[in-house]
Amino acid sequence: MRLALAVCLGLSLVAAAAQARDVAKDVSYKDGDTSLLGYVAYDNAKASAPGILIVPQWMGLTDYEKGRARQLAGLGYVAFCADIYAQGHVAQDTKEAGILAGKFRGDRALFRARLNAALRALRASPTVDARRCAAIGYCFGGTGVLELARSGADVLGVVSFHGGLDSPTPADGKNVKAKVLVLHGADDPFTPKADIAAMEKELKDAGVDYQLVFYSGAVHAFTQPMAGNDPSKGAAYNERADKRSWRAMLDFFDEIFGR
Amino acid sequence: MRLALAVCLGLSLVAAAAQARDVAKDVSYKDGDTSLLGYVAYDNAKASAPGILIVPQWMGLTDYEKGRARQLAGLGYVAFCADIYAQGHVAQDTKEAGILAGKFRGDRALFRARLNAALRALRASPTVDARRCAAIGYCFGGTGVLELARSGADVLGVVSFHGGLDSPTPADGKNVKAKVLVLHGADDPFTPKADIAAMEKELKDAGVDYQLVFYSGAVHAFTQPMAGNDPSKGAAYNERADKRSWRAMLDFFDEIFGR
Numbered sequence: 001m002r003l004a005l006a007v008c009l010g011l012s013l014v015a016a017a018a019q020a021r022d023v024a025k026d027v028s029y030k031d032g033d034t035s036l037l038g039y040v041a042y043d044n045a046k047a048s049a050p051g052i053l054i055v056p057q058w059m060g061l062t063d064y065e066k067g068r069a070r071q072l073a074g075l076g077y078v079a080f081c082a083d084i085y086a087q088g089h090v091a092q093d094t095k096e097a098g099i100l101a102g103k104f105r106g107d108r109a110l111f112r113a114r115l116n117a118a119l120r121a122l123r124a125s126p127t128v129d130a131r132r133c134a135a136i137g138y139c140f141g142g143t144g145v146l147e148l149a150r151s152g153a154d155v156l157g158v159v160s161f162h163g164g165l166d167s168p169t170p171a172d173g174k175n176v177k178a179k180v181l182v183l184h185g186a187d188d189p190f191t192p193k194a195d196i197a198a199m200e201k202e203l204k205d206a207g208v209d210y211q212l213v214f215y216s217g218a219v220h221a222f223t224q225p226m227a228g229n230d231p232s233k234g235a236a237y238n239e240r241a242d243k244r245s246w247r248a249m250l251d252f253f254d255e256i257f258g259r
Numbered sequence: 260m261r262l263a264l265a266v267c268l269g270l271s272l273v274a275a276a277a278q279a280r281d282v283a284k285d286v287s288y289k290d291g292d293t294s295l296l297g298y299v300a301y302d303n304a305k306a307s308a309p310g311i312l313i314v315p316q317w318m319g320l321t322d323y324e325k326g327r328a329r330q331l332a333g334l335g336y337v338a339f340c341a342d343i344y345a346q347g348h349v350a351q352d353t354k355e356a357g358i359l360a361g362k363f364r365g366d367r368a369l370f371r372a373r374l375n376a377a378l379r380a381l382r383a384s385p386t387v388d389a390r391r392c393a394a395i396g397y398c399f400g401g402t403g404v405l406e407l408a409r410s411g412a413d414v415l416g417v418v419s420f421h422g423g424l425d426s427p428t429p430a431d432g433k434n435v436k437a438k439v440l441v442l443h444g445a446d447d448p449f450t451p452k453a454d455i456a457a458m459e460k461e462l463k464d465a466g467v468d469y470q471l472v473f474y475s476g477a478v479h480a481f482t483q484p485m486a487g488n489d490p491s492k493g494a495a496y497n498e499r500a501d502k503r504s505w506r507a508m509l510d511f512f513d514e515i516f517g518r
Contacts (some may be wrong), residue, residue, distance in 0.1 A: 212473040
């Protein structure tokens with residue numbers, strides 16, 4: 001009888017351990033006095049995993065970013081979605097998004113503070129290996145990860161997906177410690193060639209390790225199905241570029257995390 | 260006794276089959292009346308494998324290309340190194356290399372004929388899956404694979420490693436069937452920005468599927484240890500870019516060969 005009970009208990013524990021896997025939930029955190037609402041996803045069965053900060057596109061932290069976080073958790077990472085706008089606020093429409101994003105693009109110090117608060121929250125997440133963290137960002141979030149790097153943040157790499165590449169203070173390139181991967185639509189009309197050239201100069205002058213990838217036929221927001229299918233609008237989903245850029249990001253993670 | 264003999268025979272056959280693996284050898288072939296000496300490498304134990312044409316850098320078909328062929332064979336591909344200069348001729352020095360390469364860069368029809376002869380030889384190689392072929396090229400060979408694509412060759416993809424990107428006939432972009440992957444040193448002084456822009460326009464106007472990747476800190480010949488370690492010369496090995504570009508090529512092969 002005791003043997004049977006012991007076996008049942010043992011099996012239950014094993015089952016419980018195998019089942020304690022995907023966690024995905026909102027996370028309250030702070031930037032000074034400002035309350036923020038992020039989102040974390042990870043596999044609780046892994047004792048330790050590299051952490052990925054996800055910086056959202058200009059609408060705010062939406063189901064899109066949460067989906068990406070769960071996708072990364074399924075691949076064995078701890079993924080934390082940043083709340084840039086505070087209170088988990090999501091813009092009602094693109095007009096409001098433009099105003100909100102403009103506030104942060106126009107005040108890079110504020111943007112960097114908000115980004116670093118999110119990075120601290122990532123590092124405080126369960127199971128994360130704080131020595132192996134990276135950041136990825138979409139559109140406005142791509143600008144965000146570059147700003148995180150320019151703030152001198154201690155991340156191993158940053159990945160911009162069709163991000164805004166401009167910088168009002170290119171000298172800050174000298175602060176970049178991270179390796180940089182810029183994944184961009186060759187036909188993205190929202191990034192002037194002058195911005196791309198300026199970013200290359202900024203990173204080159206600072207001796208930053210960067211890779212710059214252009215995908216033909218892709219415009220802005222090419223990783224985002226909600227952008228629709230009409231490239232003539234300047235923003236559109238591009239499945240081919242989405243898959244390729246995701247693969248490029250995973251290769252980059254393998255390299256920087258030493259897998 | 261007969262059982263023992265049968266068992267021994269069976270074991271010998273199994274051992275023989277397991278051992279019939281890496282083949283690497285010179286291959287005589289023709290371009291019209293011109294005798295050419297290529298090199299093929301493949302795993303004879305595989306019934307069928309995608310074929311990769313390797314177009315050499317300007318010195319001709321050297322141990323470098325043969326090494327790459329064996330490396331690809333080890334990964335399960337049939338690799339065939341093209342002989343562009345005929346008779347397996349290798350330049351004595353860079354001065355001669357410049358003259359030989361110049362002859363083909365100055366006569367793209369001849370270059371294309373020589374490239375297509377090599378592609379036919381690849382397709383005639385044992386074990387190759389003729390429906391799944393690609394071409395890769397280094398420097399002058401990078402120009403070569405782009406010319407192969409511009410000739411309308413039926414390859415699934417071409418990969419240029421720090422290739423010359425210029426074209427005297429950009430309208431030929433319309434002939435390109437292959438997907439194109441251009442892997443380039445961000446600091447390569449031998450490729451004017453105007454050439455890069457012209458190639459992008461050529462491919463974009465023709466609706467070609469291309470990817471363009473720049474590696475920071477890499478100059479010309481970044482995949483080639485024989486180029487030395489001094490980037491100030493304009494050509495130098497760059498291990499980081501070499502590894503990343505090789506990975507990018509393998510991802511590209513996975514995609515175009517449907518693995």
